[in-house]
Amino acid sequence: MNTQNQRRDSARLIAGDHQRLEAKLHWLYEQLASATLTAAEADRGLSQTQAELEEHFTHEESGGFFRDILDLAPELNERAQVLLREHQQLRAMFHSLRQTCRWACGESGSRSGWLAELEEFHRRFDAHEHAENELMYIAVQRDLGAGD
Numbered sequence: 001m002n003t004q005n006q007r008r009d010s011a012r013l014i015a016g017d018h019q020r021l022e023a024k025l026h027w028l029y030e031q032l033a034s035a036t037l038t039a040a041e042a043d044r045g046l047s048q049t050q051a052e053l054e055e056h057f058t059h060e061e062s063g064g065f066f067r068d069i070l071d072l073a074p075e076l077n078e079r080a081q082v083l084l085r086e087h088q089q090l091r092a093m094f095h096s097l098r099q100t101c102r103w104a105c106g107e108s109g110s111r112s113g114w115l116a117e118l119e120e121f122h123r124r125f126d127a128h129e130h131a132e133n134e135l136m137y138i139a140v141q142r143d144l145g146a147g148d
């Protein structure tokens with residue numbers, strides 16, 4: 001098991017990552033909503049965001065984030081499993097957004113529907129990350145109570 005300091009550093013990094021990704025999604029939405037990006041730029045922005053999301057999810061799945069939480073608070077297992085399943089759903093949703101942007105982002109008729117889907121992704125990602133922060137908070141409190 002990681003030490004208390006390692007777990008706290010890792011929790012801080014994950015929380016910072018959540019904030020950064022939130023800001024990135026907000027920025028991406030603004031860019032795409034104002035239609036200032038070319039199709040190639042839009043695809044590049046989506047591709048970069050997809051890679052960052054993938055890195056983030058993979059880090060949480062295999063970097064010890066859930067393991068540390070469950071070591072400290074095993075009763076959170078069911079909630080952790082829900083969040084892990086959500087990673088798959090969020091991956092699929094963003095992948096589909098990237099695929100459909102190729103034709104939807106440039107067409108004024110279909111753009112608003114596509115933007116609504118991006119907004120829905122952002123809302124779900126936000127709720128997901130808040131739920132993760134909450135589990136992390138419970139585990140950190142448990143950790144502080146337990147000492148090393």
Ligand SMILES: [Fe+2]
Pocket residue numbers: 018056060129132
């Ligand atoms: Fe996360």
